[in-house]
Amino acid sequence: MSSTITYTVSGMSCGHCEKAISEEVSALAGVTGVAADATAGTVTISSAAPLDDEQVRAAIDEAGYELVGRSA
Known part of the structure; x- marks a missing residue:
């Protein structure tokens, strides 16, 4: 069963931020x-x-950002 979840992330402000988070989370x-x-502050x-x-949370922390919430 596949799933899609959106998380709110604090500290993202640019394309570099998006790339850093994407690389860490993709490794899971x-x-x-x-x-x-970055504009919406979501992943x-x-x-x-x-x-x-x-x-x-650990992957986002590793990228240098903070997971602050989630929505389905």
Whole structure:
């Protein structure tokens, strides 16, 4: 079962930010697509199976940003 979740991320302000987050999140197992949007402050992740929010949080932290929330 595939899923798509949008997370709110604090600290993104440019294309470099989007790329950094996309690269870290794309490395998570099962991720099939990532769309980071600095203007909206969101990252939308598509995956083959439901993702663990803590893994997503860790990937975003690794990129240097903060996950602040999620919506389905």
